[in-house]
Amino acid sequence: MPLLGPTDPLPHRPRRILVAGTSGSGKTTLATRVGDELHVPHVEIDALFHGSGWTRRPSFEADVHRFSAEPAWVTEWQYGLVRAHLAERADLLVWLDLPRARVMRQVVRRTLVRRLRRERLWNGNVEPPLRTFLIDPEHIVRWAWNTHAKTAARVTELLHQRPELTVVRIRSRAQATRWLNGPLRRTVGEHFRDCS
Template sequence: MLVAGTSGAGKTTLAARVAAALRVPHVEIDALFHGPGWTRRPSFEADVHRFSAEPAWVTEWQYGAVRAHLAARADLLLWLDLPRRRVMRQVVRRTLVRRLRRQALWNGNVEPPLWTVLTDREHIVRWAWNTHGETAARVRRLLVERPELTVVRLRSREEAARWANGPLRESVTARP
């Protein structure tokens, strides 16, 4: 299962919740991608191919190098299609908290100094703003390539919670 959305939409949070409910592994794809110093880990693609060969998993749908491979292996795509204002509130808050707490992320990385939002075109806050509409285009292309793929479009945190407490919970209780 894949969870799609722009940076800061809540993909990892939802993916972890779904995986826990289904009792399947959640593979945080950022942890596979980021090496020390925010470098790409050399084993990233091999690691993705390894976990996605398993029969059940949940991960975030990102990183162009593996996006098509993951989409070909998925049987469901959860699409967090939140409004830009909501995503920006979430990503700014998350970035501030992580930076002020010097929270260690993947492989010891920490958010860069806050002023870098002004100088780094790939700063996560700028990235979230600039790429907000790209997920919709990717999902549309994916549906042309894989019309049989089930896509659940969630347009708010409340809608995501209703889905998790409704259809997701029902699918778990219906399992043997």
């Protein structure tokens, strides 16, 4: 199947959706909106992964296998431990392919706001002190910069492995909104017409 754009019709109503993109691209925000639009549960994968002290929860893989066995869900496509499994189960992948400059603005702003507000994230974690940007090679801002190009390679590889998978490429917030309000919403309307 060819790569679809934000105005291309979807071939079916999706039930198991992955949202791909680098850190800070807006995956969780879009996944939440997709879940709301389709009336399917959004499982925030970061909440399953991060235990206290930013450690990986021992039950992470089992938790992912449990929810992904369900007939309908939406989640973010990340974490190498489960990425292939989720890709096998998905019937739609939405690729947030935003420019690096846009992603960096978003991730820096989000990180600053979370740190300054001491916002509690998954399992009581908070963003580390801002100075860690200089010393931690896996600081989220540095991670977003260094991994920006990796999503494109992963999506390309997935398209070779699963050419039948529907993949939608989104390049801006405006395109995301256009896709949500257009092609995605139309699949919901078509579903209700089919059931009547």
